[in-house]
Amino acid sequence: MELVKWPFLKQSWGIEFERSEGAYLYTKDGKKVLDAAGGAIVSNIGYGREEVADAIARAVKNNSYVLPPFLTPEREALLDELREYWLPSHLTRIHLSSGGSEANESGVKLAIQYQASRGQPEKNIILTRSLSYHGTTLNMSGISGHAARKRGLESYVPEPTTIETPYPLRCPLGSHHPEAKNYYLENLRNTIKRIGSNNIAGLLMEPINGSSGGAIYPPDGYWKEAQEILRENDILLIADEVMTGFGRVGEDFASNLYDIEPDILIAGKGMGGGYAAIGGTYSTDRIADSIQAAGYEVMFHTFAALPQSCAASAEVLKILREENLCQKVPSLGEKILDQLNSEIGQHPHVAEIRGKGLLIGIEIVEDKSSLKPFNESKKITSQVMAKGLEKGVFLYPGGTGEYRDIICLGPAFIIGDEEINLMVKALKESIDQAVS
Ligand SMILES: Cc1ncc(COP(=O)(O)O)c(C=O)c1O
Structure with a gap:
């Protein structure tokens, strides 16, 4: 019998990376591949930084494991870094975990415990969005709007209560309709009224x-007004910034971009830049104090706040700050968008090129005027990815359900013109080949 070595399910790509450095991955046979997706849109400072490796080694020697609730110098350094330089000032409480899914679970638990602590245990539904991804645990699989990632689990996982994800390209009133913002806000109001x-x-x-x-963002002003509606209805705003946090979209957090103040903010990915399995759930004193007063527990995961993860994260965040890497994101993003628009903006199968900072999505369709997607059997996204790899560029698959052909770009913040030219060229050629 054939040994399926890795991963759990047999895959077609059969690629083996020996090492990685900067924005590149190197295969076993010496081929250099530009990582245009920073792994799973994780890598921000690039791969292989010695300062981070040294910080991890120091932490392992000093404190290989200490129970999460106890303070250690490694934890303190990260907490100080977060509070002093990154977190919005109203988010004073920090709960750490080992990744985005866990951090989201913690965020949802805090919200439910908070409402229960105020004597409202029936106030326990977490609204999510029709198109969304919050993680791979059972609960997150259930409440996410990501059809592909819960196949075979539908009978078990919770059915989500959703509002419509603002999707300007595909707004039911018409593509980029001037009333799109009000349409989606009305959907939020009506859902709250109904539930x-x-x-x-x-x-x-x-x-x-x-x-x-793939980097769908709402019409201008949507989030600000949505937050007002939530406040009027005493509903917490829980921002999952696992992908958008720590500079990815051209601000420290996407919440800053939209001038909103989440009651709970979740981060992962860029918080450790790929050097640490770490996630953060940040909340207000009001929420934490209420939970504490009720005598509820906020349990830790065994590997939460692992000293070596904290040390890695603190060092990554310091590098981002000291090398002004986040400040480079908006202009790098603009450059990529400009080049994509000039190279494939008029492409008959490219419906939209969109994004903020270094989170960019390219939506591919069979018919541009009706926005009809390709048939699933054509596997356009997988084909684009495979062609990209042949050309030495790793592109990230996006989309789910009906709209499944979306390519995401999310490179490290250290790329330059050479990398931008390479990724745009590879993307153009890969799309051409995949759709032909
Ligand atoms: C927005 C968002 N939330 C949550 C997650 C889950 O994070 P993790 O895979 O670290 O558990 C992801 C991962 O892709 C994500 O993009």
């Missing part, structure tokens, strides 16, 4: 979609 605000703990949302929609 009853007394039954809803919070709205879990990605301010900008990650891979479920």
Whole structure:
């Protein structure tokens, strides 16, 4: 019998990377591949930084494991870094875990515990969005709007209560309709009315979609007004910034971009830049104090706040700051968007090129005027990825359900013109070949 070595299910790509450095991956046979997706849109400072390796080694020697609730110098350094330089000032409480899914679970638990602590245990529904991804645990699989990632689990996972994800390209009123913002806000209002605000703990949302929609962002002003509606209805805003956080979209957080103040903010990915399995759930004193007063527990994961993960994260965030890498993101993103628009903006199968900072999505369709997607059997996204790899560029698959052909770009913040030219050229040629 054939040994399926890795991963769990047999895959077609059969590629083996020996090492990685900067923005590149190197295969076993010496081929250099530009990582235009920073792994899973994780890598921000690039791969292989010695300072981070040294920080991890120091932490392992000093404190290989200490129970999460105890303070250690490694934890303190990260907490100081976060509070001093990154977190919005109203988010004073920090709960750490080992990744985005866990951090989202913690965020949802805090929201439900908070409502229960105020004597409202029935206020326990977490609204999510029709198109969204919040993680791979059972609960997150269930409440995410990502059809492909819950196949075979539908009978078990919770059915989500959703609002419509603002998707300007595909707004039911018409593509980029001037009334799109009001349409989607009305959907939020009506959903709250239908479910009853007394039954809803919070709205879990990605301010900008990650891979479920490939950098879909809402019409101007949507989030600000949505937050007002939530406040009027005493519903918490829980921002999943696992993909958008820590500079990815050209601001420290996408919430800053939209001038909103989440009650709970979740981060992962860029928080450790790929050097640490770490996620963060950040909340207000009001939420934490209420939970504490009720005597509820906020349990830790065994590997939460591992000293070596904290040390890695603190060092990554310091590098981002000291090398002004986040400040480079908006202009790098603009450059990529400009080049994509000039190279494939008029492409008959490219419906939209969109994004903020270095989170960019390219939506591919069979018919541009009706926005009809290709048949699933054509596997356009997989083909684009495979062609990209042949040309030495790793592109990230996005989209789900009906709209599944979306390519995401999310490179490290250290790329230059050479990398931009390479990724745009590879993307253009790969799309041409995949759709032909
Ligand atoms: C927005 C968002 N939330 C949550 C997650 C889950 O994070 P993790 O895979 O670290 O558990 C992801 C991962 O892609 C994500 O993009």
